[in-house]
Amino acid sequence: MIKVDDLHKSFGDVKAVRGVSFDAPDGKITGLLGPNGAGKSTTLRVLYTVIQPDSGSASIDGHDVVSESLAARKRIGALPHGAGLYPQLTARENIAYYAKLCNLPGNEIDDRVASIVDLLEIGDFVDRRTKGFSQGQRTKVALARALVHDPGNVILDEPTNGLDVMATRSLRELILKLKESGRCVLFSSHIMQEVAALCDDIVIIAAGQVAIEDTADGIRERTGCDDLEDAFVHAIQRVGATE
Amino acid sequence: MKTFFTVYRKEVLDYFRDRRTLLSSLLIGPLFGPVLFAFVINLSIERSIGDASATLELPVIGAERADNLMRYLKSRRIDAVDGPPDLDAAMAAVESGEHDVVLRIPPDFAERLADGVPARVEVISDLANSAGERETRRVRNALRAYSGELATMRLTARGVSPQVMQPITVDEVDVSTPSGRSALLLGMLSYFFVFSLLMGGMNLAIDSTAGERERGSLEPLVSLPVNRETLMLGKIAATSSYMLLALSLSLLAFLVALGFMPLESVGMTPNFGPGTVLFALFLFLPFSLLGSAMMTLVASFTKSYKEAQSWVSMLLLAPTFPILIVSVLTLRPQFVFMFVPSLSQHLLLVDRIKNEPIDPLHVAVSFVTTLLLGIFLTGICARLYRREGLLG
Numbered sequence: 234m235i236k237v238d239d240l241h242k243s244f245g246d247v248k249a250v251r252g253v254s255f256d257a258p259d260g261k262i263t264g265l266l267g268p269n270g271a272g273k274s275t276t277l278r279v280l281y282t283v284i285q286p287d288s289g290s291a292s293i294d295g296h297d298v299v300s301e302s303l304a305a306r307k308r309i310g311a312l313p314h315g316a317g318l319y320p321q322l323t324a325r326e327n328i329a330y331y332a333k334l335c336n337l338p339g340n341e342i343d344d345r346v347a348s349i350v351d352l353l354e355i356g357d358f359v360d361r362r363t364k365g366f367s368q369g370q371r372t373k374v375a376l377a378r379a380l381v382h383d384p385g386n387v388i389l390d391e392p393t394n395g396l397d398v399m400a401t402r403s404l405r406e407l408i409l410k411l412k413e414s415g416r417c418v419l420f421s422s423h424i425m426q427e428v429a430a431l432c433d434d435i436v437i438i439a440a441g442q443v444a445i446e447d448t449a450d451g452i453r454e455r456t457g458c459d460d461l462e463d464a465f466v467h468a469i470q471r472v473g474a475t476e
Numbered sequence: 477m478k479t480f481f482t483v484y485r486k487e488v489l490d491y492f493r494d495r496r497t498l499l500s501s502l503l504i505g506p507l508f509g510p511v512l513f514a515f516v517i518n519l520s521i522e523r524s525i526g527d528a529s530a531t532l533e534l535p536v537i538g539a540e541r542a543d544n545l546m547r548y549l550k551s552r553r554i555d556a557v558d559g560p561p562d563l564d565a566a567m568a569a570v571e572s573g574e575h576d577v578v579l580r581i582p583p584d585f586a587e588r589l590a591d592g593v594p595a596r597v598e599v600i601s602d603l604a605n606s607a608g609e610r611e612t613r614r615v616r617n618a619l620r621a622y623s624g625e626l627a628t629m630r631l632t633a634r635g636v637s638p639q640v641m642q643p644i645t646v647d648e649v650d651v652s653t654p655s656g657r658s659a660l661l662l663g664m665l666s667y668f669f670v671f672s673l674l675m676g677g678m679n680l681a682i683d684s685t686a687g688e689r690e691r692g693s694l695e696p697l698v699s700l701p702v703n704r705e706t707l708m709l710g711k712i713a714a715t716s717s718y719m720l721l722a723l724s725l726s727l728l729a730f731l732v733a734l735g736f737m738p739l740e741s742v743g744m745t746p747n748f749g750p751g752t753v754l755f756a757l758f759l760f761l762p763f764s765l766l767g768s769a770m771m772t773l774v775a776s777f778t779k780s781y782k783e784a785q786s787w788v789s790m791l792l793l794a795p796t797f798p799i800l801i802v803s804v805l806t807l808r809p810q811f812v813f814m815f816v817p818s819l820s821q822h823l824l825l826v827d828r829i830k831n832e833p834i835d836p837l838h839v840a841v842s843f844v845t846t847l848l849l850g851i852f853l854t855g856i857c858a859r860l861y862r863r864e865g866l867l868g
Contacts, residue, residue, distance in 0.1 A: 281699040307701040317692030321493035322486075333482040334702050362493075379696065 234259050234417055235280060235386055240289035242275050249275040251441040252289070257419045257434070259385065262412050264432035265421040268469065272441040273421040274314055277390045280419070281311035293386055307335075310379035312372075314390040320364035324355065324374045327363060328381055335382035349377045353407060369400030376407070387411055389420035393427060405431055429461050437468045444468035479702050483710025488717065491680045501718070505675030506726035509668035510733040517737050532611055535559030537566060538581035542597075545581070545622060552618045566600045576608030577601040577615055592630070665829070666822040669726055670795045673760060674767050676722020677715040678788055681771035684711040686784035704861040708772070712854055715768035723760055727753045747831040755828055759821045762843055765850035766817055770794075772857050794818075814841040817849060 235257040242250040250272040257263035265273045278284045280291055282302040290297060296304040318327050325346060332342045350359050355373050358366070363374060372392060380387065389408070393401045408431060411418050422428050428435055429449050437444040437452070445452055445468045449461060458464040492498060536556040539546055546556045559578050560566045566578040580598040588595040597619060601612040628638040688694040698704055734748055771788050778784040795818035802819060809827070814820040820842035827834050 278695075281695075283695055283699055303701055303703070306699060309699065311696060311699040313692070313695040313699070315692045316696045317688075319486075319490055319693060320691075321490045326489075330482070330486050331696075331700060334479060334697075334700050336478065336701075375696065382701070 237291045241287045255436045259417045261433040262418045263434045264428035267438035271438045310384035312389045316375040318363040324359045331378045332381045368395040386417045439469040439472040444472045479706045487714035506672040510729040514733045536579045541581045577612045666825045672726035673723040677719035682775045682784045685775040705858040708858045716764045719764040762847035769853035817846040
């Protein structure tokens with residue numbers, strides 16, 4: 234369960250996020266949709282506690298990301314945009330490193346890594362060094378790494394970037410599996426079809442603000458557009474008009 | 477504590493797997509020094525032994541005007557050969573480097589000698605040419621000795637004791653020990669050690685900070701439920717370990733290399749045995765913490781791997797500054813120098829090599845101040861991971 238309340242964040246003169254609020258409930262997939270530079274990544278980085286908000290608050294399962302950041306981090310698995318692996322370690326070692334850092338008991342680590350390898354179907358290359366992995370392979374290993382401590386909330390920043398059709402499909406199936414297991418999944422994308430196909434709730438962000446937050450059907454209804462892409466453009470233009 | 481060791485083990489393993497980088501920092505750094513050193517020392521020893529006994533061929537203008545002098549020079553293994561035709565040609569030949577030194581006997585030499593007035597000879601050399609310095613000195617010494625002999629003969633012929641010419645005799649008593657003389661050459665050793673120590677950890681210091689950020693593995697790492705300060709401490713500890721490993725290799729390489737250098741033949745017996753190796757390891761133990769914290773700190777502030785490399789490489793030179801300043805100003809070792817990292821290690825190590833007594837208090841001050849500074853910088857590094865700017 235992720236709650237975001239009136240978040241503000243500036244980098245110098247650039248106001249990246251200006252009052253973003255939304256809820257992402259457990260057992261559902263929430264999509265953060267918006268054009269490039271809308272403030273999606275900044276919002277997510279506040280959530281996985283890499284940066285601190287200027288004002289406003291956010292919490293993970295009721296733990297504030299600033300004042301209780303360690304407790305909040307225990308409950309999130311984060312896949313930052315362009316997450317890198319350690320090229321000299323095998324995929325299994327990469328995953329096990331995170332398992333150890335998350336303080337999993339030594340005798341459980343092997344089992345835990347094995348089950349996550351099964352879940353993500355990465356057994357074919359898990360014992361190879363990650364140097365030279367394809368983008369799809371890297372994303373899967375980075376995701377496995379993020380999920381190794383079995384977090385209740387999963388934050389994915391543009392996870393399908395650079396993936397081919399097959400890799401995107403299998404990632405989509407995986408995100409559905411995470412939802413079915415009762416997790417809260419929050420992911421960002423600038424690709425409309427992807428969000429429409431997958432998300433229960435959609436939060437459209439433009440220019441650092443929430444343009445609209447609803448289900449796909451709700452958004453179509455409220456904007457009066459049948460096509461989600463038209464609705465997206467409509468919502469963004471509405472934010473632009475109020476400036 | 478568990479997190480610390482997890483990070484430490486991962487960084488050690490990660491770096492160990494990267495064979496090419498490992499080779500460059502653990503082999504080339506530590507082994508380059510001893511090999512270069514052995515080469516230079518052997519070359520200079522061979523030269524100094526070879527030169528004194530070799531016959532010097534000296535171009536002379538007007539050799540026929542001074543038969544006696546030529547015979548005298550020959551007895552000192554300086555053979556006169558035909559030189560350039562005149563003074564101008566001689567000067568041109570020396571300037572161009574064709575000859576290192578040319579002797580000219582002016583036409584009135586014999587006449588003035590017979591008259592008992594000072595007879596002139598000209599030694600043409602290039603004082604800026606250090607390669608010819610040795611030959612020039614040999615010629616000049618021979619001429620002075622010849623002049624002295626003539627003077628003695630003249631005084632004797634006039635019934636005056638030659639001792640009149642020598643009111644004072646100077647006896648020099650050299651108290652330097654053979655180990656002390658070697659310290660002149662081996663003084664630069666300590667810099668080789670500092671250099672290989674820093675080289676050993678440089679790439680890891682960069683890789684675990686700037687490299688991690690460039691790779692995009694820093695953000696997922698700090699979003700884990702771990703104490704971020706502990707991550708940094710583990711990385712610094714791994715860097716320090718590789719620095720100590722590189723230093724050990726370098727010390728051992730020198731221990732072996734010194735065995736192949738004919739140092740005794742030039743009167744040098746450096747005190748460089750297994751005891752000194754252990755002493756140096758102990759001295760540089762806190763320096764490895766200081767060095768890795770310093771490099772990690774600098775690398776953390778840079779934006780990319782390349783930028784980090786150029787900045788951190790400059791740190792390789794930093795430890796030489798105090799050593800340089802003290803040796804240029806020829807300051808004598810003092811207690812206050814023990815508070816300066818790198819300088820204190822240098823002075824103590826040189827004393828040990830010279831086989832001079834070492835004040836345990838100096839060692840303690842050097843160890844503690846370097847360690848405290850290292851802990852201080854490590855503390856700053858650990859706090860850095862709280863800054864979000866570092867992650868962007």
